[in-house]
Amino acid sequence: MNDPATLAELEQVFERYEAALLANDVVALNDFFWCDEQVLRYGITEHSHGHAALSAYRLGATPVDRRRRLLRTVITTFGCDAGAASTEFSTPTPAVIGRQTQTWIRFAQGWRIVAAHVSLIDAAHVAPPGERP
Template identity: 40%
Template structure:
């Protein structure tokens, strides 16, 4: 298995950055499409535990969208073969004295790359 084939890293990086832009724009359609439509898809957030694509969609439609904009400070995309990738990122938000951390597992299906598992958390700035 080849790790970090440049063409695969480029594909996933494009999807990852589209997702990041959708967060800042609160583009729910792109955010929903990034996740696999499955009961097995999981997203753990700051305060929520979402155990399916349907729960993730419902959360996005009910949450407060004030202050969602964030600055991506660092990210790393690691690919394993041409169908599996892991994205890890650090982000910040203006006027928030915390650092955000995000991890995502991306799998390439017949219709493209989808997140199957994600986790977002905040920690105090050091």
């Protein structure tokens, strides 16, 4: 778990994903996901089952607010070819905190997200970073 080289590599890929998200680079965002009918993304307003559905969603999705900031990111790798990235993020509405979880697998063409989940929660239900276990 958390082999330093594998962890550093997945951290860099996650940072590139986040940059593409903020830039609304739809082509890059679609490429970060496994191109297969088994890939899934549960979003705030939609469920995308399969790469075609995910790509169609991206074409019509409202771009992410560029003021979005990651609040706490935890990336864990398992062996050399699997990992998970979980993060909280700010939203334009301070009363709401976003949460994002991704399962990453290394394929021959590189790291790809095979499952993702994005949700929002009332900020009153989230302990400040210094008060977390």
